[in-house]
Amino acid sequence: MKAVVFENYKTFPTIKEVEKPTPGPGEVLLKVAGAGCCHSDVSVFHDYTPETGTHTKPPFILGHETSGWIEELGPGVTGFNKGDAYLVYGPTGCGHCQRCVAGEENYCENMATNESLAIGLGRDGGMAEYAVVPARNLVPLGDADPIAAAPLSDAGLTPYHAIKAALPHLRGGGKYALVIGLGGLGQIAIQLLKALTGATIIGTDMKPESMAKAEEQGVITVPSDENEVARIREITSGRGVDAAFDFVGIAPTIAAAQAASGIGSRVTIVGIAGGKGEFDWYTNPWEQELTSAYWGSMSELHEVAALYRQGLVTPEVETYSMDDALVAYHNLVDGKLTKRAVVVPHMGE
Template identity: 45%
Template sequence: MKALRLKNWGREPELTEVDRPVPGAGEVLVRVEAAGLCHSDIHVLDAAPGTLPYRLPFTLGHEIAGHVAALGPGAHGGPAPGERVVVHGPWGCGTCTRCAAGQDNYCDRRGSLDWHGAGLGRDGGMAEYVLVPTARHLVPIGDLPADQAAPLSDAGLTSYHAVSGVRNALGAGTTAVVIGVGGLGHLAVQILRATTPSRVLAVDIRPEALALADRSGAHLSIPMDSDTAAALRKATGGVGVDAVLDFAGAQPTLELATQVLRPGGELAIVGSGGGQLTVRKPGFLPPGVRLSLPFWGTRQELVEVIALARAGAVHVETEQLPLRSAPEAMDRLRRGLIRGRAVLVMSG
């Protein structure tokens, strides 16, 4: 089968022929229908040797949708052959209490593993087939299109998990701000609209991203410039916002968040843009602010995201490309030229 493999650090991945995997005890073979591209893939490609614990080579791709092709011995109790599924991508040790509860994203042994999940040290879904170590990593998707389901397994799940962490602060009459309206941010806007009564404001430096925010249901979209903080405060009658979800995580966006949060607000830093936030008391943060660093999401949250999408409450804006176009798509992603989420669609 064809697979996009990372063979050497600092080199571009190669589309190559490899043997189709055969499921062993408890494993499930999934025929891939679609695999999303993510900035995490770029971080892996650009990592210096020794930065990540992953062993080369491995197949990229952690946003995966397809159908069950075969079950290994003892792989019972999960989706049946032919059933369409999405893969819960963060694979932990499988034995700690967090993993047992479907919270592999916060596996207690994460620091000692030489993988972080599908396509992240273990063979992923940028291939015709992917071997999933256990059926508990699979969530049925019914008739949801694969190009929608695949990006929901990270872009949608991470956004949903971030919103879940601040939802307690977003009752009637509140305001939430989404900074960075890309592949994750445009889904966060929709999830906020679908699961909270909060007013949703969106911020981005790119006009096309602000247009995407509008299409996603933002009540107000504001360009990122020197007047953004004042515009956000004006939009809240001067009191500030109840929650900020920062999908950029850069220095300017973190500084903006500290300027517009009201006392007792919520700050979720989702993006890995290299910004730094000094936390001290007293300090720059308003009193009572709660800070979270959400990572991916739980299996149950993935079930809930898929349900939202099947109900029509969440829709991913995608650019669909064949597997052979993966290198070109990654280059465009690196240069910020992808609208929404890029998805590799397998033929056959």
């Protein structure tokens, strides 16, 4: 079968023929419907080194945003029917710590000693015609389109986890939420905020086309420049937003999120650009929280899938055949994508 394989650090992945996998005990074989292209993949093959990529040692098949149809059950697996569609929960923890047994493998307490981060990040993922995954990591999609659902495994789950944790700050009338970075995750965050809260949503970005797309969803947009904080403060009658979500994560966006948020607010850094935040007892608003978020839990992905089945969250995707998978990654690297790229291995069948 064809697969997109990460073969070496600082090297673009390749499409190659690999052996079709066989599910072991507790596993299933999926006929892959869709596999999302993510900036985390780019970090793996573009930025990581043997020293920094200890959990993503090559070679392995990329693809940590995966959906597919049941093709074959491994020994001991029951309760699944061939052809049914599922979304794959990506994080893989130790399986036995307190976090893992609660379905929070994204926060595994033994991550430092695990061999991989996730399906598609350290172990073979879904950027292939077929993929083997643990049966317990499957989230049912019912009759909903599995191809468009693929990005929900990360691009949907990550903002959902961040927003759900901030809901106490957004309950009630007159609340404001700020979304910094209106790319793929930011646009899904807007849908989630609309589905889960009654907050007025403010969005900032440097790209006019991204702001225009957000405005179509009823978002008040502010250009990301030296006046953005003052403008946000003006929109909120001077008090600042109640919750801010930074999907960029560089020092200026973190600073803007803090400055634009008010007393008792929550600022969540979701973007992994590596920026550093600062705290000043005299200038930060009283009781302002600054936190981070990484992926989400297995139960939360079930909740995201439910919102998708209800039509409340729908990722915008552009699809690529397996033969064009590297084109999708090049477009991602070059900043040419306006939607989430999804590789469809069985396109046209």
